[in-house]
Amino acid sequence: MASRIKPLTAAAAVFALAGSLTACGGNxxxxxxxxxxxxxxxxxxxxxxxxxxDQLFEDFEKKTGIEVKYVEGGSGEMVQRTLREKMNxxxxxxxxxxxxxxQADGKGLLxxxxxxxxxxVAAAGxxxxxxxxxxxxxxxxxxxxxxxxxxxxxxxxxxxxxxxRNKLQYSTPGVAGDxxxxxxxxxxxxxxxxxxxxxxxxxxxxxxxxxSSTSKLAPKVDKGELLVANGDVQMNHAQSRSMPNLDIxxxxxxxxxxxxxxxxxxxxxxxxxxxxxxxxxxLDFMLTERAQHQVSExxxxxxxxTDIEANDDNAxxxxxxxxxxxxxxxxxxxxxKNLDRYVxxxxxxxGS
Numbered sequence: 589m590a591s592r593i594k595p596l597t598a599a600a601a602v603f604a605l606a607g608s609l610t611a612c613g614g615n616x617x618x619x620x621x622x623x624x625x626x627x628x629x630x631x632x633x634x635x636x637x638x639x640x641x642d643q644l645f646e647d648f649e650k651k652t653g654i655e656v657k658y659v660e661g662g663s664g665e666m667v668q669r670t671l672r673e674k675m676n677x678x679x680x681x682x683x684x685x686x687x688x689x690x691q692a693d694g695k696g697l698l699x700x701x702x703x704x705x706x707x708x709v710a711a712a713g714x715x716x717x718x719x720x721x722x723x724x725x726x727x728x729x730x731x732x733x734x735x736x737x738x739x740x741x742x743x744x745x746x747x748x749x750x751x752x753r754n755k756l757q758y759s760t761p762g763v764a765g766d767x768x769x770x771x772x773x774x775x776x777x778x779x780x781x782x783x784x785x786x787x788x789x790x791x792x793x794x795x796x797x798x799x800s801s802t803s804k805l806a807p808k809v810d811k812g813e814l815l816v817a818n819g820d821v822q823m824n825h826a827q828s829r830s831m832p833n834l835d836i837x838x839x840x841x842x843x844x845x846x847x848x849x850x851x852x853x854x855x856x857x858x859x860x861x862x863x864x865x866x867x868x869x870x871l872d873f874m875l876t877e878r879a880q881h882q883v884s885e886x887x888x889x890x891x892x893x894t895d896i897e898a899n900d901d902n903a904x905x906x907x908x909x910x911x912x913x914x915x916x917x918x919x920x921x922x923x924x925k926n927l928d929r930y931v932x933x934x935x936x937x938x939g940s
Contacts (some may be wrong), residue, residue, distance in 0.1 A: 631823035640887025663765035680867035685765030689854035705875030725890035734835035762931035822889030
């Protein structure tokens, strides 16, 4: 992409959302008592109205009569917009990937609320103080065009080959949750910040450029405009239903095992939400047994509740996909504390 977006602090990225919010009715949400407004990271709404959010919101509206107003963007964008509106909140529910939900809490944007069903969510999936709870479990991954690539890449080192020049793109760290995940995984796989940044500096020769949205990369990979991009398992698995050339994979270091880490969608109640009661009802609804079964059945993801035993076709495919992949646990406390510094270092290394 030709435009450049400065992670986290980009006024342009924040203000650009104003128009989309108006189109979704978000600016008038506070005046309507029968709505609930959700600010969310992308990935859970389907390309053709067939995603988990699509089914969830439809069921919720039928059950409660409460209309869901929806605004999506990168995790960092959603937090920044909520922060800009802190004195006059427009959102009721905020859903982002880590470490952005932790940042939102640190900036005083979230209010303690433990949804019904959250007692069934593993301790790692919820804030001890009740500020946020996982509603969909997920894992970070990459996608490649399975049709165009006769010799598909398997390692980070493979991506440095000149055949990927202008055919590779990853979303922007600090703006997109999955983009930030690229940096986190590289730091883990390469054994630290410096070797990871050294690698990403080399990779920049092949990188098309910044992207504020990860979900928009998948259609480009499916069409062959890109050969490789980043993503996440839930989103890309759901997209693959209408994009048959997507192949989900997990880069390894040369000679090592493929790795990934959990990247759940975390939901929280916005402090001073204009529709606090409606927000609580929606958060409760997200963790009902029916909604959690639909995470895999409809959304192609992993249930956040540990008592949900999914055996649908998507669940079987996901289990097969994850076989042999080493799952590590990031130090979210360190990442949340030092994210701005890591992103600045990435910008310096890549010239982004």
